[in-house]
Amino acid sequence: MTKFLGMHEALEVHELLTFKTLCLTKATTMSALAQDEELKAILASDVTTGTEHIKQLQQFLTNREDVQ
Template sequence: MVKFLGLHETLDLHELLTFKNLCLTKSATMGALVQDEELKTILENDVTTGQLHIEQLQQFLTNREAQ
């Protein structure tokens, strides 16, 4: 089994990681500005899940061995 990601897979992961970081930044920024409590809760949940997703994507890039 291959122990390293292909170049195109690594580039795709970097694109996803960049996109998720942008989404996380936007949700965190907007969460501080909104007045509606329900929307604030939704954005806080999005920040929490976004952080988990970013950590998972980073693990793919740092732990390159196949499982």
């Protein structure tokens, strides 16, 4: 990976980060309202993976060194 993202790439990563943050917020909120245990498990899994995805996207915007 290169050390720097192009302007359009940084904007696209930022859009993805915004979308994933919105998804994480919705999954967290809905998991508190869900009554079905299977649905709660799916939402909990989505929260876990969404959190990891957000961390990875943040690294693209903040980490300027080579990432392998």
